[in-house]
Structure formats: structure tokens, C-alpha cells
Amino acid sequence: MDTTNDPYQAGCPSRLVIEMLADKWTLLVLGVLRLNGGPLRFNELRRRLGGITQKMLTQTLRGLERDGLVRRTVYAEVPARVDYELTEIGLRAGELTKVIADWASTHADAITDARANFDG
Secondary structure, eight states: OTTTOOOOSTTTTHHHHHHHHTHHHHHHHHHHHHHHTTEEEHHHHHHHHOOHHHHHHHHHHHHHHTTTSSSEEEEOOOEEEEEEEEHHHHHHHHHHHHHHHHHHHHHHHHHHHHHHHHHH
């Protein structure tokens, strides 16, 4: 069996992609950008992502830009304006966030009940 393209095997490049997508803030940033359907400024993103710190949003956006999922556009204005939007592969990843968000919303009560039963 060829393990070079098997995410269940250590060293597979796709495992890095899975780790990146599995991050809570990555999923939420992709989801907000997908729902917006266009570019957002940093502070707009931060407002829509309750609980994220400025530092964590900056780190998440840099990582997504590095991975080619988010495009950062700087405008020569005073004050400087920076927009963030999904790239083509970011849009595809954003589709995953919708499926995950829908599943989470549908099953949140059942999971909360299961946790309460287990802990009780």
C-alpha cells in the first residue's frame, strides 16, 4: 500500500492540511468569510468572531494567507485599509465549514446531553 498519500500515516503532506483545518479559529474565520461572500476588514472579522483576540486573529489570518486560502489586499489609503477574502481553494474549504457548522448546530443538544449523562 502506498502511504505517501495516506493521511493516516505519519509524514503524509495531507496531514498538515487536516491539522490546519481542524483548528477552531481557522474553521470560524473561513466560515465568516464564506458567509460574507466578499472581503472583510480585520475589525469586521474580529467583531463577527466573538471571543477571538487580536493576536489570534492575526496569527490565523497569516496562516491562512500563507496556505493560500485567504487573500490579503492592502490599499494605499490614510488610514491604511486591509481587506481579507477567500481565494478559490479558500472558497472550497469554506464549503466544509458550512457542513461542519450545520452538523454542529443539528447535534449540539444531543452532544450536550451525552456529556451531562457521562459526567453525571
